[in-house]
Structures are given as C-alpha cells and as structure tokens.
Amino acid sequence: MKKHLLLIALIAAVLLIGLAGAASAASVTVAASNSQVKTSAQYVCDGSNDQTEIQAAINAAASIGGGDVILLDGTFNIRGDINLISGVNLIGKGAGKTTLKFVTEGSVQVNGNNTIQKLQLTGPTGFFIIGSHVKFSNVTVRDYSAKKGAFFIYANNMALSDFTFTTCRATDGSSPGFLNSGQGTTSSISGITYSDCSAINAGRASQLNPSVSGFDLAQSTSISNVLVENSKANGCWESGFYLAEGVSANNVIFRGCTSNNNGQKKTQGTPTSGAGFFGGNPTVQFITCVSQGNLNGFTIKTGATVDGCTDIGSQNGFVTTDNSGILIKNCWSDKPKQWALLGLNSHDVTATEFKVTNPKNNPFPAIQVGNIQDPSYNMNIQIVGGPTLTTVPTTVATPKPTTIPTTVATPIPTTVATPKPTTIPTTVATSIPTTVATPRPTTIPTTVATSIPTTVATPRPTTIPTTVVTPTPTTIGPVTNAVDAAAFASTAYSQGNARLAQMLTAYRGWSVPSRPDLVSIATNARSSGLKGDGVTDDTAALQSLLTGLPSGSTIYFPPGQYRIDGPIGINKPVTLFGEAGTVFNCQRATDDVFTLNAGGSSTSKMSGVTITGLVIEGPGIETDPAMINAYYLQNFHVSNVKFHNIGYAAIRLNTCSAVTVEKSVFDNVFQSGLGYGVCITDRSDQINIHDNFFVTKGRHGVATGTSNPNLPASSYIQSVTVENNYFEYTTEQAVDAHIQTAGPYIVRGNVMNNCARGVEIRAGTSEITNNVMINCKGGVVLTNEMVSATNLGTKVDKIVNNIMINILYEGIDVDRTNLLIQGNYVKGTGSGTAIYLEPFVPSTSNIIGNVVDSYTRGFTASTPSSTNVLANNFIKSGGSYQSF
DSSP: OOSSOHHHHHHHHHHHHHHHSSOOSEEEEEEOTTOSOOTTOSEEOOSSSTHHHHHHHHHHHHHTTOEEEEEOSEEEEEOSOEEEOTTEEEEOSOTTTEEEEESSSOOEEEOSSEEEEEEEEEESOOEEEOSSSEEEEEEEEEEEOOSSOSEEEEEESSEEEEEEEEEEEEESOSSOSEEEEEESTTOEEEEEEEESOEEESTTTSOOSSTTOOSEEEEESSEEEEEEEESOEEESOSSOSEEOOTTSOEEEEEEESOEEESOOGGGGTSOOSOOEEEEEOOTTEEEESOEEESOSEEEEEOTTOEEESOEEESOSEEEEEESOEEEEEESOEEESOSSOSEEEESOEEEEEEEEEEEOOTTOOSOSEEEOOSSSOOEEEEEEEEBSOOOOOOOSOOOSSSOSSOOSOBOOOOOSOOOSSOOSBOOSEEEEEEESOOSSSOOSOOOSOOEEEOOSBOOSSOOSSSOSSOOOOOOOOOSOOOSHHHHHHHHHHHHHHHHHHHHHHHHHHHTOOOOOOHHHHTTSEESGGGTOOOEEEEEOHHHHHHHHHHSOTTEEEEEOSEEEEOOSOEEEOSOEEEEEOTTEEEEOTTOOSOSEEEOTTOBTTBOEEEEEEEEEEEEOSOTTOOOEEEEEESEEEEEEEEEEEEEESSEEEEEESOEEEEEESOEEEEEOBTTBOEEEEEESSOEEEEEESOEEEEEESEEEEEEOSOTTOOGGGSBOOEEEESOEEEOBSSEEEEEOSSBOSOEEEESOEEESOSEEEEEOSSOEEEESOEEESOSEEEEEOOTTSBTTBOOSOEEEEESOEEEEESSOSEEEOSSEEEEESOEEEESSSSEEEEEOSSOOSOEEEESOEEESOSEEEEESSOOTTEEEESOEEEETTEEEEO
C-alpha cells in the first residue's frame, strides 16, 4: 500500500520543481512490488490492487498542473480502470520492463494532452482515448481482450485531433489492434500518424466481433489526414489494414506497410474480404505497400490510388468490385493463386506498368475484367510482359457494354525471383481499353505495342539525370503519299513510346543534388535556432532567422525533418536550399506556408528569391494551403524541389515575371475544383516551366488565370513557356489557360500520360509543338472564348509535330482562331474525328501533312468553309492510308 502520504508526495514534487528552476511540471514515481529499486519511488505497490497507487500518483501530478508519472520496472497487477488525466504523462522503463497486467477487465482512459511511453499492457484491457493531442511511443498491448481495441480512439459527438503512434504493438488480441470510432453527427477524428506500428493476430484466437481487423481506421465517424507508414498487420481474423466503405475519409495514406497472412477467418468460414489492404476513395492512397499470403492482396474501392505496391502469393492480387475511378500504377502481382487483377462490375479503372508473374500450376488467366454477370467497362490495363492476348468486345452498348471479355489471358514468365527483378521484358502491352465512356468506339484495337526501358531498378536509382533531353522534332519529312504516311506513322508511334519511356526513367532517377558551392557561403539553419527534429515547430525560428539576415543571404538547411506549420513571410531577396534528406514537413499547415513579398506591388517588385534542394510535405490533397504563394516577384527561381501531398497549389505566382520552375517534382497535388502544380495569375510574364515531373494525381499541372475577373486586357498573363515536362493522371487538362491569358503560350516537348486532356487554351496566342500525349481522353483543345466569332483578328495558333496515341475523343478540337495544324500523328481508339473545327470558322486554316489512325474521320468542320486548306493529310482505312 502507500509508503508515503499524499501530502509528502506533493511537497516532494513541489520541492523538486523548485530545485529544477526551469521545470514546469511534476515527476512522480511509482514502483511495482517486484521493482528492483524502490527507494526513489513516492508510491510503492503491493502487487494487489496496484491501480490505486498509480491513480493516486496521477491525481497528485494533476493537482499541481500536470507532469510525468514514472512507472519503474516490474509488473503492476491491475483490477479496474486507470484514468489518465489531461496534462499527465505515463512513462515506463520499456515495453519489456514495465508491465500493467490487468487481472480483471479494465482500461487506461486517456483524456487528452497526454504522452504514454515505454510500457506494456496485458489482459482484458486496452487504451480508451477520448481526448486530443496524444502521443504513444514504444507501447505494447499483448494478450488483450478489450471490447473495442488495444488502441481505441473514440469521438463522442466531438472533433478529436493530433494523435501519434510510434513503435506501438498490438499482439494476440480478440479485437482490432488500432481502432477509430465515434458517435454523433459532429464526431470526427483527424491528424493521426501510425509509424512503425504492428497489429499481430488480431482476432485470430478469439473474436469479440466477427470482423476483427488489425488496423480498423474508421467506424461511425469521419477521419482525415491519416498517415500509416512502415507498419505491419499479420495473421489477423479479417483484414490487415481496413477502411470501411461509406465512411467519410479524407487524405488517408498507407506508405511502406506490409500485410501478411490475414483473413484467418477462413479456418472457420469465408472472410468478407480477408484483404491485406482494404478501402478507398479519391483521397486514399496505397504507396509501396506489400501484401503476402492473404485471401485478397488489395481490395480497392472507388477513387483510390495504388502506387508501387506488390502482392505475393495471395488468392487474388488486386481486386475491385462495384467500383470506379481507380488508378493502379507500377504494381506487381507475384504468383497469385487465382487472379492477379480481378475487376467485376467496375468501370474507369486504369492499371499502368502492371506486372504479373503467373505460376505454372495456376489454371486461371492472369486478369479478369468483367464477365457476363458482372460486366466492367472503360478498363485501361497496361501489362508489363508480352506478348499479351486480350479478348475485347467489337460492339459496345450504352450505358454499359452488352458483351464483355471474361478474361484477359497473359502468358507472362512463370517464374520471377524475389525481390523484384531489375530487368523486365522490352515490350509492353499498353492501354487496352475494353470499353470507353460515351460516345464509345464501335471497334477497339485488341493489342497496342509499345516499348519501355529494358531495365527498371528498385528502389529508384539515384544516378539517372533528372533533366530529360529535349526531343528532336518527330517529323520525318513532308508527307505526300500513302507510303510516306505509313512510314511517318510507324516512326511517330515508336518515338512517342520511346519518349514516354525516357520520361519515366528520368522521373525514377530524380534526386536532390549536393550544393557544396552554396554550403560554403550560407548561414546554417541548424546552427541558427532551427531543430530539424521533426517534432519541434521550426516556424518561429525560421521567421526570426529570415527577419534578422540581410538581403541577399543564403540559408542552408542540413538534412533533417523541419516542421514548418507556417505561415512564413519572405520579404527580401534570399536563397533557401537543402540537400538530399532535407524535408520541410508542412503537414500541419492550415494557411499558405511561404508567402513571398505580400506587401509588394506592380511598381515595386522584389527581385532575387531562390528555393532549391528541398522536399516539401504538404497537409494532404483536398486541403487549402498553397506551399509557395508569391506576389510581385521577378527573377524568382525554384529548382530541385519535391512538392508532395498538397491540395490547392504547390506554387502560386501573382503578377510575377522572369520566373523559372525547373527540375522539380509535383507529386499528388489535387483539390476538387482547384488543385494546381503551378498556378499563374494576373499580369505575370516570362514564366518558364521546364524539366519537371507532375505525377501520381493532379487536376492541372500548369494553369493560368486570374484572381480578378475584371482585369483589363493589358493586365492579362503574358508569355508562358511549358517545356520538356512530364504530366500524368490529371483529372482535367495537364496544361490549361483560362480566359485572362494573352500569351504567347508555348507548350513544347512535353509528355502527357493518362491525362483527361493534354492541353486546353481558352485565350491568347498559342504554339503547341513536339508534345507526346498517350492514353488521354482528349489531345489539344483551343476554345478562344474571349474572341468574337465575327472578328478573329490576325493571330495564328500553331499545333505542329505532336504525337497523340490512344486518344479517346478528338485529338485536336479548335474554335475561333486562325490555324496551322501540321505534321501531327493522331491515333484514336476506333471511332470519332481526329481533327475537329467548331462552328465559328477561322479566317485561315491550314491543315497540312497530318497522319491519322484508328478514327472514323480524319477531319470534320462543323461549318464548311473555303478558307480551310487541307493538303497531304492521310487516314488509315482498311489497312492502308487514304488522303482526306
């Protein structure tokens, strides 16, 4: 029982605080009956009802403003609940040294503003978390039978936020290892990070409900901004990582997780999913995760992105049923027992660089996308390996095809070493859409050959140049006859696919270069007050440093995690730079992070800001902050920066000039109705965006517009050049110009892969040349919305020497402009028109030397006109090229 009176404990604690001087909270120590050293403890337990002493210590610490309750080594026998009051921390000596053994049912109730470290719970117990701002580290719950979960966050008609679980373990329990739930219309949980956590055998031996999973991320509540990284779930009853259908979930990311041998319910029945990973919506991502030996590796729901993931030996590798809008990229199904990829009653599913190793003893073909009972449509599957045999319908009905292939058989190498091989076959079957959205083609090519790099390194190599060589023009000379057209088409097709492969290789090799030239002249941020430890908010320290340094200073950020919640104001010329491993963690930002020259004007522009060599981690897609919001800058340079998981905008330029954005990565920048990699507004001029990678998901990679719709024409955006960039998976145009753009808008030498459209320019003069667009719904659209239909003026827009492969709708769609359309190769998917002129006919239209394949019509003018000059254009019809 108590060794000392509570009063003595309080006096001792207060004295300790006084002696420490700077300390602001108490530290109260509790010893177990079998602790090796008990003399330092204010409380000593007798091994009976040890919760009594622990609770008394918690109350004592709370009564003087909070502090740490230290549990010494040993076993504490608990018969009841422990109430961890807000502001009090519970700290043991190690998960294998300090054990709270619950002899009878009970829990540790966590009320908020707590830290729990270095201890272990066993028995019919768990943590019941009902408040915000809680951190767990090195905590284990073992052999538990908690009714809800080992680590259970519960929002009861309230919004909870800010939870961190680091190196936490839930082992051999009868309920989920990690569970988030709530009740009431106002309940929500946000800001959860699970890092190096594990749920082992959740529900395997016994179950308090029939659907026990390892990580159950949301029941009866909404969740947002959840990161699960480097964590594992093994041997669980239902699924390993589970996000229930129908819950409101925003920005949920699984990265680097493993999930093995889940679906143990199979020993007594059929699991609902038995998935390694289960869930999805447009803001859910599975990145570089590995599933092995589950019933289903990845059960993917509507809108999810699965990137760089692997399943090994599960019954089915990647499964989607009754879903749509799914992206699976660079994934591998290794030796599935049945299907590598199974898509039933689903549509608008894209799988690119999908790799299959099908064992010899598997009688099933590798891929099934729909059957008679569960038809699927608009499925775009690109398989590494080859050749690939694909069965597709020759007719498609609306809204769904009436006939659908039941299998996609893939005779792929039957043995592949583990881990992933560094070499892969040199041919890829790409973009085999089984159907497409309305209007749908009446015929679809059954095979599309392409080429890819012959080697793929895992992980990404660091020695490949990050700048892609600017392509040479794709034309092979004037096209004057059918023989020329056939040769032109063959060369263009090969060059287009080679260009895509070149871009993908360069992206995989992107890295931050070292800058010893800058280190030698720079102020070291770490030596100037910033911590870079990933925990301390370095916002104030960085702002102070920026304020104190003179104009023209250079600040070096050594490798580390710099937590920058923002906002930061930069109001003088300065260079910020880092090296490989330098990360600005802005995941908690709620406002624009870096605002540059906010007090400037068009007559007082600031010159000479450089930001280079950083990774900027944003607060997630569907969030509002811009990472860099620049006003009235000139000579602004951004290079070798990776922007990751951002909503509104990575970079916003407001009336800026002489700006270069180069050699940077914009990874997963998306917000519904917004979402820009680079957003250019008002009277910006001389904007040069080159050698960048816009990847994973985005709305627009580059967009121009205005914050003021009433600007006079003299204040419109001027010269913009977008050159030699790679864009993929944009939900709208990769490059977009809204109406307040004068131009010239030059889009040259870019690659657009699986974008809704390649380019749409709505105003101004444009030159769109030497681009490659592959697997896009549309190619180039010029609407010229601000031009009078009866007064087009003298400007001439140029669409020249572009390669478009597997374009769903029109390759070129133009209105209200004078035109030069020349030397383009446009390959569709079986129907429609390659080049289409809208009703307002241009004064001059020269359409020369274009080659069209897999379209019904090469050219259509909504209003025929004698001003349309067509010469030496060819379309493939009946196996040969005919002029149009």
